[in-house]
Amino acid sequence: MSDRIFGLVGLLLAIGFAFAAVAIEESFLSDAVGPKAFPLIIATILGLSSIAIALKPDDAPTWPSLGRFAEILAAAVVMMLYAELLPVLGFVIATAFAAAYLTWRLGSGVVATVLTGVGTSVGIYVIFHLVLGLSLARGPLGF
Amino acid sequence: MDTFMSLADGFAIALTWQNILLALLGCFLGTIMGALPGLGPSNGVAILIPLAFTLGLGATPSLILLTSVYYGAMYGGRISSILLNIPGDEPAMMTCLDGYPMAQKGMAGQALSLSGIASFVGAFFATWGLIFLAPQLVKIALLFGPAEYFALFALAFMTLGGVSSTNQAKSAFAAALGLGLAMIGVDTQTGVPRFTFGEVHLYDGLDFLVAIVGLFALSEVFIFLEHRHGDAEGTASKIKVGRLTPPLSMLKQTTPTMIRSTLLGFLAGVLPGAGASLGSFIAYSFEKRLVDKDGKTFGKGDPRGVAAPEAGNNAAAGGALVPMLALGVPGSGTTAVLLAVLLSLNITPGPLLFSQNPDVVWGLIAALFIANFMLLAMNIPMVGLFTRVLMVPPRILMPVVAMVSFVGIYGISGSSFDLLVMVGFGMLGWILRKFDVPLVPIILGTLLGNAMENNLRRAITIDNGNWLTLVDSPLSITLWLIAIVGFILPLIIGRKVKSKMHARRDEEGSLAD
Numbered sequence: 001m002s003d004r005i006f007g008l009v010g011l012l013l014a015i016g017f018a019f020a021a022v023a024i025e026e027s028f029l030s031d032a033v034g035p036k037a038f039p040l041i042i043a044t045i046l047g048l049s050s051i052a053i054a055l056k057p058d059d060a061p062t063w064p065s066l067g068r069f070a071e072i073l074a075a076a077v078v079m080m081l082y083a084e085l086l087p088v089l090g091f092v093i094a095t096a097f098a099a100a101y102l103t104w105r106l107g108s109g110v111v112a113t114v115l116t117g118v119g120t121s122v123g124i125y126v127i128f129h130l131v132l133g134l135s136l137a138r139g140p141l142g143f
Numbered sequence: 144m145d146t147f148m149s150l151a152d153g154f155a156i157a158l159t160w161q162n163i164l165l166a167l168l169g170c171f172l173g174t175i176m177g178a179l180p181g182l183g184p185s186n187g188v189a190i191l192i193p194l195a196f197t198l199g200l201g202a203t204p205s206l207i208l209l210t211s212v213y214y215g216a217m218y219g220g221r222i223s224s225i226l227l228n229i230p231g232d233e234p235a236m237m238t239c240l241d242g243y244p245m246a247q248k249g250m251a252g253q254a255l256s257l258s259g260i261a262s263f264v265g266a267f268f269a270t271w272g273l274i275f276l277a278p279q280l281v282k283i284a285l286l287f288g289p290a291e292y293f294a295l296f297a298l299a300f301m302t303l304g305g306v307s308s309t310n311q312a313k314s315a316f317a318a319a320l321g322l323g324l325a326m327i328g329v330d331t332q333t334g335v336p337r338f339t340f341g342e343v344h345l346y347d348g349l350d351f352l353v354a355i356v357g358l359f360a361l362s363e364v365f366i367f368l369e370h371r372h373g374d375a376e377g378t379a380s381k382i383k384v385g386r387l388t389p390p391l392s393m394l395k396q397t398t399p400t401m402i403r404s405t406l407l408g409f410l411a412g413v414l415p416g417a418g419a420s421l422g423s424f425i426a427y428s429f430e431k432r433l434v435d436k437d438g439k440t441f442g443k444g445d446p447r448g449v450a451a452p453e454a455g456n457n458a459a460a461g462g463a464l465v466p467m468l469a470l471g472v473p474g475s476g477t478t479a480v481l482l483a484v485l486l487s488l489n490i491t492p493g494p495l496l497f498s499q500n501p502d503v504v505w506g507l508i509a510a511l512f513i514a515n516f517m518l519l520a521m522n523i524p525m526v527g528l529f530t531r532v533l534m535v536p537p538r539i540l541m542p543v544v545a546m547v548s549f550v551g552i553y554g555i556s557g558s559s560f561d562l563l564v565m566v567g568f569g570m571l572g573w574i575l576r577k578f579d580v581p582l583v584p585i586i587l588g589t590l591l592g593n594a595m596e597n598n599l600r601r602a603i604t605i606d607n608g609n610w611l612t613l614v615d616s617p618l619s620i621t622l623w624l625i626a627i628v629g630f631i632l633p634l635i636i637g638r639k640v641k642s643k644m645h646a647r648r649d650e651e652g653s654l655a656d
Binding site: 002003006010014017020021024025026027030031032033034035037038039042043045046048049050052053056058061063064068071072075076079080082083084086087091095098099100102103105106107108112116117120121123124128132133134135136137 | 194197198310312313315316318319320322323326330332333334335337338361364365367368369370371537538539541542543545546547549550553554557559562563565566569570573577578579595596599600603604607608
């Protein structure tokens with residue numbers, strides 16, 4: 001069943017891709033093939049393979065429980081927040097929080113969580129910024 | 144003789160302090176990454192590319208660092224196979240079969256050192272194979288025009304799925320998805336934006352490094368979160384490593400095995416769509432059929448069963464570099480990632496690489512030799528150090544992996560947008576892995592998509608819009624035929640195996656009735 005839904009989503013994606021390809025505005029300076037042809041070929045392959053997946057599904061994968069699924073989503077949200085807040089908070093603070101969150105969710109205790117978070121952040125800062133001279137996001141405190 | 148002259152030049156390039164240090168660092172990091180379950184060669188190289196890039200290393204030094212990681216990971220994978228019965232990476236799967244039983248018998252040290260030697264033999268001779276085979280392939284590739292290149296790219300995609308996936312539709316899906324992603328951005332030939340939806344960030348196209356790190360490294364983090372797999376699987380301390388040198392008799396017994404497996408592995412590596420996993424698989428199965436016909440010793444700790452897959456997988460790793468360097472078309476996941484390295488350094492691999500950047504090619508090859516000796520030295524006396532690395536639990540390791548990935552990508556562009564896209568790719572990678580969709584064709588698609596389209600358009604424009612020009616020369620027809628056979632064959636063979644299994648079940652069923 002999972003594969004049938006996957007195939008259906010893939011087919012919708014292919015149709016959407018094809019529409020977007022047709023909608024590409026051609027410039028007056030075009031070569032013999034133009035910018036639409038190759039994307040349309042890709043859309044066709046994408047569509048055909050999606051149909052094949054939907055018609056001949058594999059065994060369904062073992063999906064995680066709702067709780068585990070929420071876990072992954074939460075981690076993705078934390079990473080996105082990290083991406084947005086990185087320039088605001090600066091590298092060291094933002095990274096310490098993100099690393100602490102991940103290690104906590106992977107089962108670290110309170111002390112280990114704090115140590116891993118701070119250790120990862122400071123360790124990367126020292127190695128990559130101070131030693132190797134890589135430029136990292138600078139926050140209001142200068143690091 | 145030319146070859147040896149070029150090789151000597153290569154050594155002159157590779158033997159600087161900086162390059163030797165980079166090779167040493169690469170070997171060390173690579174072995175660790177290979178040894179840790181969950182961090183394979185593709186992941187390892189993927190995480191380090193943006194770093195090598197942002198550190199401002201030149202082309203040759205970056206390549207030396209990253210290929211040392213690649214070779215190192217191939218060596219390292221065996222450590223956790225032997226000690227924990229968990230393959231450190233995919234190619235090391237076959238090493239579990241005899242390596243772990245050997246460790247249980249108290250011969251872990253011997254298994255580790257023997258497999259280290261086998262890895263060395265495989266990698267060393269495969270590097271020689273690379274030296275002699277790649278220039279021959281270049282000669283053929285110089286005859287290629289745009290139409291042949293287009294066919295070659297198609298061949299790479301169609302055969303890549305053949306081995307890496309059990310479901311051809313899903314590999315085709317993955318390839319199309321990757322190619323589709325490559326289309327995003329301003330069209331290079333006419334200057335019109337495609338699939339950008341007005342988002343300015345997308346005009347330059349998606350950076351394939353963002354896609355690679357997201358798909359490989361971040362999705363791994365999500366997998367660990369899914370299983371809440373935070374503790375080290377490590378019981379490595381319980382197994383006694385024992386003496387670290389294999390007895391001479393064992394070496395003698397396994398020498399023919401190593402030679403056979405190296406040959407097979409190298410061939411498997413060169414062929415499109417195979418790579419190191421297949422190399423070790425073929426080497427092991429062939430050796431088993433040849434020396435252990437009755438199935439008495441293999442699987443119970445036969446040293447030959449340890450030497451065969453390790454020689455095979457390392458030889459395949461070297462072999463896989465041949466099509467990547469000579470044609471610009473990688474045959475395996477990790478070489479696809481190495482291709483990304485070349486592309487991000489603005490080096491176009493392929494036949495012209497050998498004439499335009501001989502310093503890169505031969506410096507790289509010399510570095511491979513140096514890395515090999517370093518790895519042999521590291522992997523036998525220092526193997527105890529690496530076994531201790533296995534004790535680092537994923538709950539500490541995975542956050543570090545995630546954060547280093549972010550640092551690398553942020554270092555390239557300094558934009559939060561790229562980080563968001565990377566998280567998106569991480570989620571996508573997790574979902575696709577659940578569905579058993581191979582990730583390598585996606586990577587290959589994003590890497591080669593634009594080159595493939597350019598060749599298509601060039602070929603047709605040269606021939607005044609005639610699409611039949613694609614199958615106009617014997618060379619391109621041959622390539623298309625190989626591609627089609629490579630795509631269809633797994634379908635037929637797969638069905639045959641299935642029908643055989645059904646037949647057996649029917650027989651058993653009739654007996655039961």
